Amino acid sequence: MNKSHKLTDDPQLSALYRAGRKEQPTEVTDQLILNEARKVTSRRRSRWIVPLSSAALLLLGVGLTLPLIELPYESSQGFEKPTLPIQESYPEEDLYLKKAPAPAAQASAPALPKSLRERSTNADSSPATRRKALSPKMRPSATTALEEMSGAEVQAFDAKGVELTPEAWLNQIEVLIQSNQHQSAKHQLQQFRTRYPDYPLPDAVELWLIEN
Amino acid sequence: MSSVEQSDEALFRHFRSGDNGAFEMLYQRYRQTVYLFLLRSCSEQGDAEEIYQDVWSRIITTTQPFQEGSFRAYIFRIARNLLIDRYRRNRLTMVKDDHALAEVADSDKTLEEKIEEQDCSDRLKQHLTNLPAEQREVFLLKEEAGLSLVQIASMIDVGRETVKSRLRYALKQLRNLLEDCL
Numbered sequence: 391m392n393k394s395h396k397l398t399d400d401p402q403l404s405a406l407y408r409a410g411r412k413e414q415p416t417e418v419t420d421q422l423i424l425n426e427a428r429k430v431t432s433r434r435r436s437r438w439i440v441p442l443s444s445a446a447l448l449l450l451g452v453g454l455t456l457p458l459i460e461l462p463y464e465s466s467q468g469f470e471k472p473t474l475p476i477q478e479s480y481p482e483e484d485l486y487l488k489k490a491p492a493p494a495a496q497a498s499a500p501a502l503p504k505s506l507r508e509r510s511t512n513a514d515s516s517p518a519t520r521r522k523a524l525s526p527k528m529r530p531s532a533t534t535a536l537e538e539m540s541g542a543e544v545q546a547f548d549a550k551g552v553e554l555t556p557e558a559w560l561n562q563i564e565v566l567i568q569s570n571q572h573q574s575a576k577h578q579l580q581q582f583r584t585r586y587p588d589y590p591l592p593d594a595v596e597l598w599l600i601e602n
Numbered sequence: 603m604s605s606v607e608q609s610d611e612a613l614f615r616h617f618r619s620g621d622n623g624a625f626e627m628l629y630q631r632y633r634q635t636v637y638l639f640l641l642r643s644c645s646e647q648g649d650a651e652e653i654y655q656d657v658w659s660r661i662i663t664t665t666q667p668f669q670e671g672s673f674r675a676y677i678f679r680i681a682r683n684l685l686i687d688r689y690r691r692n693r694l695t696m697v698k699d700d701h702a703l704a705e706v707a708d709s710d711k712t713l714e715e716k717i718e719e720q721d722c723s724d725r726l727k728q729h730l731t732n733l734p735a736e737q738r739e740v741f742l743l744k745e746e747a748g749l750s751l752v753q754i755a756s757m758i759d760v761g762r763e764t765v766k767s768r769l770r771y772a773l774k775q776l777r778n779l780l781e782d783c784l
Binding site for chain 1: 625626629637638658719722752770773776
């Protein structure tokens with residue numbers, strides 16, 4: 391018995407068989423089958439479109455919503471920052487704030503009463519010291535201007551003072567104190583307190599309050 | 603790598619992933635051979651056409667993963683199963699091949715040679731339909747489907763020696779009947 395793994399072959403019969411292989415399926419049959427395949431493949435492709443686009447939309451939604459959720463959270467944290475409506479009024483002050491060393495602030499405050507000056511220099515890291523360093527340049531000019539102010543001008547200053555930054559406003563108050571305009575200083579301080587009740591006062595102003 | 607160079611199995615997998623071009627390639631490869639296998643096994647061209655469409659419909663819509671083996675064996679297994687189903691249901695009888703004569707493409711041969719060859723080819727088809735179903739099946743699975751001994755034995759679920767014996771009988775009978783053509 392032949393135990394080979396090959397089938398018996400008859401090349402002549404095979405050739406005769408192949409010569410008669412002429413028939414083919416009709417074009418209509420071909421089109422029916424190919425159309426069915428097209429339908430199925432398009433269904434298989436579109437099967438991915440819905441979940442894929444849903445995932446993309448979800449990601450987009452989350453990406454857009456997260457920052458909006460974080461915004462109110464950040465604003466509710468701690469101290470409410472005061473608005474800085476006239477920031478543009480002191481552009482050089484900001485520059486100076488970054489560069490000016492604390493001693494320069496002391497040197498540029500000659501009009502400060504001796505007692506106040508001594509006390510304020512004791513606390514280098516106090517907000518007052520820092521605040522003095524904020525606008526030492528401005529202070530002399532402001533002093534001169536305020537010294538020349540009439541009562542009507544003080545009223546106008548009051549109206550303007552509402553728009554000042556807290557630091558600048560406190561500086562103006564300190565200048566008023568230094569120029570012995572205590573009534574105006576009190577008036578300004580009252581307005582400042584109304585507007586910024588929690589804002590820390592400079593040591594010099596606090597001392598002046600205690601003394602007066 | 604273009605799909606022309608890809609194996610049948612790779613093309614089928616691409617088609618299952620939604621690549622219609624892969625199916626068209628696969629269809630062109632098996633279009634005629636599956637059709638002829640069915641045509642030589644059926645009594646009626648209409649039946650062959652119908653089963654042919656069913657075969658491809660099964661290939662297109664199958665949801666079962668294609669695991670192992672060749673695509674060739676897979677598609678002819680489907681064809682054979684559908685053929686058996688149809689045969690059992692309708693009790694089809696094998697009749698003479700009454701298809702119109704196809705044109706002979708080979709232009710180098712004389713008219714007499716062409717007619718003689720056509721005559722021999724028609725006689726082969728006729729004798730093929732007269733063979734016992736088991737022998738015809740093995741002959742067609744070898745000649746038309748191009749399956750190996752192992753694949754045929756596995757498909758029709760008989761021993762290899764049985765397959766070889768059936769084919770031997772079929773060839774012997776055909777050779778005796780077509781002696782003047784060979």
